[in-house]
Amino acid sequence: MRSVVFRFRDISALSVALEETRGSLPLPEGEAGVDGEWVLAIFEIGSRRRATAAAARCVCAAGDPHVEFERRDWDRLQSFAVARSEHMRAARPLSTTSSGRLPAALESPIPNESDLPPASVPIESTRVPLGSRVLIVDADPVTRTDVCSMLAEIGLNVEAVATAEDASARMREVAFDALVLDFHAKGQDPLAFVRGLRRDPLRSPLPVLFLSSHPSSRDEVEAFASGADDFLPKPFRAAELGARIYGLLRRARLLRANLGPGATGGTP
Numbered sequence: 312m313r314s315v316v317f318r319f320r321d322i323s324a325l326s327v328a329l330e331e332t333r334g335s336l337p338l339p340e341g342e343a344g345v346d347g348e349w350v351l352a353i354f355e356i357g358s359r360r361r362a363t364a365a366a367a368r369c370v371c372a373a374g375d376p377h378v379e380f381e382r383r384d385w386d387r388l389q390s391f392a393v394a395r396s397e398h399m400r401a402a403r404p405l406s407t408t409s410s411g412r413l414p415a416a417l418e419s420p421i422p423n424e425s426d427l428p429p430a431s432v433p434i435e436s437t438r439v440p441l442g443s444r445v446l447i448v449d450a451d452p453v454t455r456t457d458v459c460s461m462l463a464e465i466g467l468n469v470e471a472v473a474t475a476e477d478a479s480a481r482m483r484e485v486a487f488d489a490l491v492l493d494f495h496a497k498g499q500d501p502l503a504f505v506r507g508l509r510r511d512p513l514r515s516p517l518p519v520l521f522l523s524s525h526p527s528s529r530d531e532v533e534a535f536a537s538g539a540d541d542f543l544p545k546p547f548r549a550a551e552l553g554a555r556i557y558g559l560l561r562r563a564r565l566l567r568a569n570l571g572p573g574a575t576g577g578t579p
Contacts, residue, residue: 314351315342315367315378321357326392335370335379344369344376349550351557352378354388363391364561366554383541384558443560444485447471448478448501449493449522454545458491458522461549462556474498487517489559494523494530494542502537509538518559522547 317339319325328336336352338344352367365388367378380388445467449455455471462469470485472478476498478490490508492501501521508514519541521534526544534542540559543552 313348314353315339315344316353316355318355319357322392325354325356329389329392334382334385335377336367338369338376338378342376344371344378346371349548349554350378351554351561352380353561354391363388363565364558366551366558368551442466442468443488444468444470445489445491445556446478446481446487447491448473448475448496449491450474450495450497451493454493454522458552461552462491464549465553465557467556475501475504478504482514488563489518489520489556491520491522491556492539494521494534495525502533505534505537505539516563518563520555520559 315338317336319328344350346369348369350367350369351364353364365380365384367380367384370377370379445462447455447458447462447469449458449471450473452473455473459469459471470481470487472481475492475496478492479499492505494501496504505519508517508519519539521539521542522545523530523534523542524545526542531542540562541555543555
């Protein structure tokens, strides 16, 4: 999965850039994109190179190359800017909604000062390593095969099981770096399964992406309320799935880099 790095001198510069656009940013100078290509947009802030990341789609038509973000990912970027701005007291807060924040049920963890790697952590240590382990939970064998193939092609180590109960058993044997879970998974209630993960001190940081073949706004609200990190309707493109998984893996690795060598779970 190709990365595109956006660099800003400080959080104020990032805040201004987000204020001036609506859901998109021009490609950095020297970067070339392929129209429709999904990339991992990495934001490095200041000389200490604090960072966050989000999936984005390249749009290169009409001589205006830029990347577009989905609303949820754009909201996270704005929330990241707000959290850092308030901490640094260096920028005017941004509002992600008319009320000044995301609906509580749709809020998901975002990096803040305590989540980001300290200056002593080289930015290279937060790169997502090839071979990161991903567990797929889906009752449909065709979907399991397709998703495994998509993620294996971008260098991930993928396993698949049919039910949340099977996932629980496998996770007792192997440490995974991310979980991709069918919203309508058979066996144990998938929402209860994710809530259980979030209560488990060893597995609570595990990134979770829900997939849904019959998505509704209520499903999405319930998914995020249970503790999921992302929600993707079926059908989806391989590039979009890959970009979202890499975004989740990178945020989790940033957190582990900050916590240090004693942090639990995931690929070392």
